Amino acid sequence: MYFLFIKSESKTPGGLPARPVLTSYYKSSHFKNRPFDPYTNYTSPNETILCPDSYQSMYSQLLCGLCQRTQVLRVGAVFASGFIRAIRFLEKHWQLLCRDIRSGTLDPTVITDPAVREAVLTKVLHRPDPELADFVESECRKDSWQGIITRLWPNTKYVDVIVTGTMSQYIPTLDFYSNGLPLVCTMYASSECYFGVNLNPLCKPSEVAYTLIPTMAYFEFLPVHRNNNNGELVDLADVKLGHEYELVVTTYAGLYRYRVGDVLRVAGFKNRAPQFNFICRKNVVLSIDSDKTDEVELQGAVKNAVDAHLVAFGGSVAEYTSYADTKTTIPGHYVLYWELSVKGTTAIPPSVYEDCCLTVEESLNSVYRQGRVSDKSIGPLEIKIVEQGTFDKLMDYAISLGASINQYKTPRCVKFEPIVELLNSRVEGSYFSPKCPKWVPGHKQWSNNVKN
Structure with a gap:
């Protein structure tokens, strides 16, 4: 089944x-x-x-x-x-x-x-x-x-x-x-290329390693631990155990040195063929299904919502973070935690926050909007307004766990459950997108990678 x-x-x-x-x-x-x-x-x-x-x-x-x-x-x-x-x-x-x-x-x-x-x-x-x-x-x-x-x-x-x-x-x-x-987990593939297989399919999920099949494409690797602006690439035969790389493929269909956007870590070798753990999508902060939202895109979506709806009330977002909530709703949905700075005297109506939710959604990529409108694989976006000082509490908590106060940056996405609980404990109001964002089949709708 x-x-x-x-x-x-x-x-x-x-x-x-x-x-x-x-x-x-x-x-x-x-x-x-x-x-x-x-x-x-x-x-x-x-x-x-x-x-x-x-x-x-x-x-x-x-x-x-x-x-x-x-x-x-x-x-x-x-x-x-x-x-x-x-x-x-x-x-x-x-x-x-x-x-x-x-x-x-x-x-x-x-x-x-x-x-x-x-x-x-x-x-x-x-x-x-x-x-x-x-x-x-x-x-x-x-x-x-x-x-x-x-x-x-x-x-x-x-x-x-x-x-x-x-x-x-x-x-x-x-x-x-x-x-x-x-x-x-049996295989590792995308819409652009088939990459490899898991030769030990009954292993624990945390131990899954894919063996790349060299006849599927020409594979090269961009090390992610140092500056690679010079375009230096590593061949399949030259990757090193424990090192992380971004996957680059040249395919029979005509893609030339295409950066897939996946970060892989060399976990071992089958004979001389390297085996890789899938680590993450590069720069992705939020994902529910096949959608991939990076930090830059999220920042732009938040700015669009603030400019369109909060500025008129003298409001702005002092700090924010996000969370992919797959536990409280099915399908899962994006949650944005906003700490506001309001200079105006007029109270901001709930409908304005709902409009903010919709504007954020309409600012996200077409794959996200297709998931919301057509596939129904993503639920309505939620904005949670948190108390003043919440993000100071978040920084205090991070420092208590060993973070450096000089190097601390507000995470734009959170996954650690105690942090989510801290944020939820200080929520003053919660608002959902009132309707689906605009999405028109066929309009700038490119194929989405099937990532593992």
Whole structure:
């Protein structure tokens, strides 16, 4: 039971289609007419995967997975965030799913895509199954959803998801839902190029190392521990154990010395082939799904919101930081903590802060906005106004942990739980974006990297 989805695509100024590599693959004859292989024998018919409506696609794929529960040996999605989103979808809609399983039909108000209806009814949902519906209902009604994966799909051996990089934040949630099943990361790839594989897939997530396959592209590496303005690059055969590098590729498709933006650390060697830990995306401070927001972009978005809405009230942002909240909401959402400096005498209405949220969102990149509008993989942005002196408290806390007062800089993104708790304890008001930002398919919509 592997959840696969297509994303909206666009065209370049020259008329060529621009889309993520996975969408391109799913729509190709290579996927649609693939020969039988146990590894790609999915519970989801192709029609449910190719449905452009993410709600109908998720609903129908879950329904098919439940109907074939005893045959499922592997569960997963490309990213950990996508799989957790599917489980939370089940948590919200299990009653509708049970009703369709019990009746052996599909609610016409839920599944309107004729291709999806025909595929599910002819290939999976052949007849009413009240016994299965009762079982699913009894499990989903329980107070705790701990181990829900192994309870509903008892023969599952592992969870196949990417949990390296920013996706590591989802590991505790996956362990909770799966009763500690192995979390397997198999490959490392992007829309530009396939890079390598994990030769030890059952290792712990913290130990995942990818062996780069030298025939996939010409790989070079930019050391990240020193100034590289001179463009000095290191070949695949010359990287050193324990050193960190930014990946640079020259591909068969025509990319020349393309900086992928991934920072890798050499973890070891397979024979003479280096193996790499994925460390992070370079300069990325926020990420929920496949979105990547860097510090410069975030700074610009905050400035746009302040200039457009707070200046008129004599307000400005004295300090700010951010947090990718994947615990309190599914899908996760961006949280901005603002400490204000207000010189005006007029109180700032809540609607102004909501407008700030929307302006920040509309200032972020198209991949973020696509996640908000089309894919529904990112929740509304939230701004939390904190008490005066909060960021002084934050600095005091950092210094108490050993930071230098001379070198301290306010972090533009926080992940350490005690810091998040400190910030939340001083929140005076919380405001969400009132609607989705503008996003038009096909308008400057370039393919997004599928990063591990």
